[in-house]
Amino acid sequence: MAWSGDDREQPLGTAEAGRIREAVESVYRTESRRVLATLIRLLGGDFDLAEEALHDAFAAALDRWPRDGLPANPRAWLVSAGRFRAIDVLRRRARFDASVADVADRLGDGVTQPEAHDDETIVDDRLRLVFTCCHPALPAHARVALTLREVCGLTTEEIASAFLTGAPTVAQRIVRAKAKIRDAGIPYRVPEPAELPERLDAVLQVVYLVFNEGYSASSGESLTRPDLSGEAIRLGRLLVELLPEPEVRGLLALMLLHESRRAARTSEDGEIVLLEGQDRALWDRELIAEGRALVERALSSGRIGPYALQAAISAVHAESPDAASTDWSQIVGLYDVLARIAPSPVVELNRAVAVAMRDGPAAGLARVDAILDRGDLADYHLAHSARAELCRRLGRTADARAAYRRALELARQEPERRLLERRLADLAAGAARAG
């Protein structure tokens, strides 16, 4: 299948050729990641070679398809084109580097590569790609960057801007990650069943991190970066499609339910609106319905995990027509389970807040104090803001002020800081009125 140096045939009419060029772009948008994932497998796990091959394959498509028309199976055409091109490249390199010749020969043998012998079914190569990008032997930052780059197709600049880092830093992380994959022999495969739960954990962690970065940026001016959350949700949907495990559904549900509240989360001035103050008419009911359905499926599987539980808690809020009707008992119950299967001080804190809503501020404050007295969450601004709020409700104004101030010292995000400042101002105003 040579595509360079052919005699130029008469191209199709300009309108037709233009339509096909658009088709190539459309195929790029929908299929390029999957083609890349397959090329990486066919080219022995070599990411860089596969990316060059992908680029060449699409260049060939732009050249041939306007002349020959759209192939019946564009993805297969591209994979084939990319693979042959890559073998060409390797053979040329082999003239200067003997060790490459073996690789070229091995890859060139046979028209089809057999699937790994331990696969019962044909595994979607994107699953191999995602597990490799999220391999625990890679540094955490690199997993995120590599996944966004290879699986989601974001550019280095887009990733850099999303995480408020420099593009050279991101580029370096990606280069080093690929080097480690190559040099340390990180295999390009879906993990064995025994390792799957933990390896899947690592993948879900990356996806959730990306979502959170977009949902509530950890620092900087803007409260949310919608593109990142959208990317995470897209990834989540792909994972549910490829690996419909309960926790995968649970994570997607959690993200959809959080996302459903995006429009209500900030005021027109870009200020934070907390859950109890949100206009529920602005919540996206379709996302809520989708999220709830996923939660139900995840919970009914019998294998209940932390993401599904957090999603279930979010669903209780989503079901409630207004803040006052919220079923806090159910929420506390769900936190009880969460605290059992995935205990952490943050879970305990959130449970304490729910207990306060169910049983009154004193009950909640006792629990928050227990956490802080232990030395946990001392530097977590939300622990102090929760304490402040509960003290305020109990009329302990001085304690509330001290806690809000401590929270303000620790909060790094501008909209959150402004919210805390407003709370402090309200306290002062209340004291002034009372005084």
Add this chain to the structure above:
Amino acid sequence: MKYLCLVYSEEAALEAVPDRECVDFDTTIRSDGRCLASEALQPVHTATTVRVRGGKVEITDGPFAETKEQLAGFYMIEAADLDEAIRLAAKIPPARVGSVEVRPVRPIRETVAAERSA
């Protein structure tokens, strides 16, 4: 008596020591049977550290870095890929109280031989 000679260096400084020289030295000390095992390692960016805590395998990127932990032994293994190497490393008994750094070998005898025959 058997001794283990562990080679440490700043990676940049190693560039001043050609692989050829190391391979030739290795050939010499193996020829009279004094060297029982020897390999060059890939650079530290290829290292992965394995620990087993509470029955769970913990995998972290990078070399072992606990200053209180000291070198206790070594295993040179054959594995198809890093996952297999990690699986084996996790079974090493001290992994449950210490750390096992897993680093691929750099096949300098082969690369030097290939250079010399080219």
